[in-house]
Amino acid sequence: MRKLMIMVIVAAMSVMMATVAFADAKKKVKVGFVYISPVADAGYSYAQDQGRLAIDKLPYVETSFVESVPEGTDSERVVLNFARKGYDVIFGTSFGYMDPMVKVSKKFPKVAFMHCSGFKTTPNMSNYFGRMYQARYLTGIVAAMMTKSNIIGYVAAFPIPEVIRGINAFTLGARSVNPEATVRVVWTKTWYDPALEKDAAISLLDMGADIITQHQDSPGPQEAAQERGKYSIGYNSDMSKLAPKSHLTAAIWNWTPLFTQVVEQVRDGKWKGGESMWWGMDKGVVDIAPFSSLVPKNVQDKVNAVKAEIVADKLIVFAGPIKDQSGKVVVPAGQTIDDSKLLGMTWFVEGVVGNTE
Structure with missing residues (x-):
């Protein structure tokens, strides 16, 4: 009988604890954001901050951010500071924040940590990203249908899987409508350096590129294309x-x-760590900006038709046959590349001119 009573008491205490946790979750959720570049960059951090501003309007959310935080020790300090100040959720928005966030998350088990674009998790740290390669595929179609030189310049940040995956998707989209199109890559080894990014675009224009695209946070490459009277395709936001x-x-x-989903889950006590969120066009996390008047109607119609197929899951970007740069078939017809291999992609598809270093 005594044992039964103890079990009843323990069960009652558990219910009380769950109720308290749920009640606490109903209070204002404090959310901190750590950005790699200035929010006024018109690029990656700007896009993340637009999401922050949107949830900041929710009555149960309070947000704050720190911008231009270098990857490494500095980011660990900033994340740690948010945790010590009692923030409920911390979003680290750059790949290089991953290990510092893992370290801090272990010291604050009641804080929800969300890391962008990485692959490591802990019991209270998840990662998130979007299937940007779907939008890249579509912009590749635009470029390939409008190039006259068949040379498209791609100003790229670092040779990591995220960037390589985007270059490959862009090239696959381009060559799906124009097999003669090539994509020349120049690495800047920086996320945000407007002058360097612009110079990289100029070097590609000097090689004969008549369209410039980018995986960079500044509009430098766009400006270079405009100054030379060539076309450009932006990234992160409508440039x-x-x-x-x-x-x-x-x-x-x-x-x-x-x-919004993350803060709602935290508020309701339903958020779980150790998970990966990789959303695509079907959930609206990635898209393409409205076409400018420079894009002919036939190009717009083609891209919109392919976009509908991607959203409906009728077109898989990385479906075979796919060849690598050497011409070797690496994905046979009828097969696709699974997510684990996409997340670790370190090779270029046929049509890319450049190396992965």
């Missing part, structure tokens, strides 16, 4: 106002749906 005479479209982020 049309920054290069109106050259901008065709852009592969863009919309983090609002994902951020």
Whole structure:
């Protein structure tokens, strides 16, 4: 009888604890964001911050951010500071924040940590990203249907899987409509350096590229294309106002749906660590910016038709046959590349001119 009573008491205490946790979750959720570049960069951090501003309007959310935080020790300090101040959720928005966030998450088990674009997790740290390669595929179609030189320049940040995957998807989209198109890659080894990114674009224009695209946070490459009278395709956000005479479209982020779900789950006590969120066009996290008047109707119609197929899961970007740079078939017809291999992609597809170093 005594044993039964103890079990009843323990069960009652558990219910009380769950109720308290649920009640606490109903209070205002404090959310911190750590950015790699300035929020005014018109690029990656800007796009993340647009999502922050959206959830900041929710009555149960309070947000704060720190911008231009270098990867490494500095990011660990900033994340640690958010945790010590009692923030409920911390979003680390750059790949290089991964290990510092893992370290801090182990010291604060009651805080929800969300890391962008990485692969490591802990019991209270998940990662999130979007299938930007779907939007890249579409912008590749735009570029390949509008190039006259068949040379498309790609200003790229670092040779990590995220960037390589985007270059490959862009190239697959391009060559799906124009097999003669090639994509020349120049690495800057920086996420945000407007002058360097612009110089990289100029070097590609000097090689004969008549369209410039990018995996960079600044509009530098867009500006270079406009100054040379060539076309450009942006990234992260709609950069049309920054290069109106050259901008065709852009592969863009919309983090609002994902951020909203995370804070709702934390508020309701339903958030779980150790998970990976990799959302695509069907959930609105990635898309392309509105076409400019420079894009002919037949190009717009083609891209919109392919976009509908991607959203409906009728077209898989990385479906075989796919060849690598040497011409070797690496994905046979009828097969696809699974997510684990996409997340670790370190090789280029046929049509890319450049190396992965």
